[in-house]
Amino acid sequence: MEKSKKIILTADDFGMKTTRDEAIKDCFLNGFLTSACICANGESYLTAIKEVLPKCVKNGRKMDLGVHLDLIEGFSLTNCPRLTHKNKKFKHGFISLLIHSFSKSFLKEAEQELKAQTELITSMAREQGFKVSFINSHIHFHAIPNIFNIVKKIAHEYDIPFIRTQKEIPALLNEIKPINYVKVAVLWILNLFNKTDFTNDYIMGVAHTAKMTPEAIYQGLERLLKYDCLIEILLHPDCDIQNASGYLEYQTILDKELEFDIQKSGYNFTSVLDLYNGDSAK
Numbered sequence: 001m002e003k004s005k006k007i008i009l010t011a012d013d014f015g016m017k018t019t020r021d022e023a024i025k026d027c028f029l030n031g032f033l034t035s036a037c038i039c040a041n042g043e044s045y046l047t048a049i050k051e052v053l054p055k056c057v058k059n060g061r062k063m064d065l066g067v068h069l070d071l072i073e074g075f076s077l078t079n080c081p082r083l084t085h086k087n088k089k090f091k092h093g094f095i096s097l098l099i100h101s102f103s104k105s106f107l108k109e110a111e112q113e114l115k116a117q118t119e120l121i122t123s124m125a126r127e128q129g130f131k132v133s134f135i136n137s138h139i140h141f142h143a144i145p146n147i148f149n150i151v152k153k154i155a156h157e158y159d160i161p162f163i164r165t166q167k168e169i170p171a172l173l174n175e176i177k178p179i180n181y182v183k184v185a186v187l188w189i190l191n192l193f194n195k196t197d198f199t200n201d202y203i204m205g206v207a208h209t210a211k212m213t214p215e216a217i218y219q220g221l222e223r224l225l226k227y228d229c230l231i232e233i234l235l236h237p238d239c240d241i242q243n244a245s246g247y248l249e250y251q252t253i254l255d256k257e258l259e260f261d262i263q264k265s266g267y268n269f270t271s272v273l274d275l276y277n278g279d280s281a282k
Contacts, residue, residue, distance in 0.1 A: 015042035037066035064271035136164035170207030171219030210245035
């Protein structure tokens with residue numbers, strides 16, 4: 001992959017709630033969002049993939065779509081009692097998944113569930129004329145090495161070329177919670193064990209989860225300006241004004257001045273499909 005200053009701007013949690021889905025559509029059509037990853041067990045998944053996704057086409061270009069795997073929130077698609085309560089609701093957080101990831105029986109059920117989610121998304125996206133080109137996970141649990149290996153296997157099986165990795169150099173802003181620096185450090189360490197051919201060099205949006213303001217993006221990109229690299233910036237936009245953090249990130253992606261300044265500083269917006277096909281999004 002040719003190295004230069006490139007940015008993939010991704011909205012996570014597509015299919016989890018209708019106001020988020022509408023925000024993602026608006027951010028693609030009227031902002032500088034390039035990509036979104038969809039959650040197969042999300043509350044609004046069917047509406048998102050059947051009704052919202054087909055509208056995400058701008059100037060003949062379709063929004064790049066990814067799989068957003070989930071073993072943490074919501075309900076499973078398969079029978080996996082080691083991962084869920086009796087009602088099939090997931091029962092593990094990130095640390096619990098890490099601990100259980102050394103169990104072969106646990107990993108077997110996890111693979112079954114992750115494969116079912118990927119199959120559902122890829123097949124339904126195909127019906128809408130969209131190709132799934134990347135894969136990641138809710139709360140970044142696929143950074144856990146034994147689960148990462150499963151995701152890598154599934155990605156190969158479903159011809160998904162790009163797997164998100166987590167290597168962040170965060171902007172140093174006062175509003176960052178100390179726990180988020182811990183998350184960045186843990187993900188950075190786990191990332192050392194995970195090898196894949198086609199991925200981002202850096203990520204932005206873990207340290208500043210729910211606080212991806214223009215200032216956070218400006219400062220984060222400035223720290224990486226000296227590198228020729230591919231940066232994935234992740235946000236969680238929501239057009240519900242009652243969701244303060246989601247609405248803030250929604251406004252960030254619609255900020256035309258921010259978009260202009262990013263490009264002026266030498267970065268180009270792209271998507272996984274564009275990189276894979278050797279094209280540029282903007």
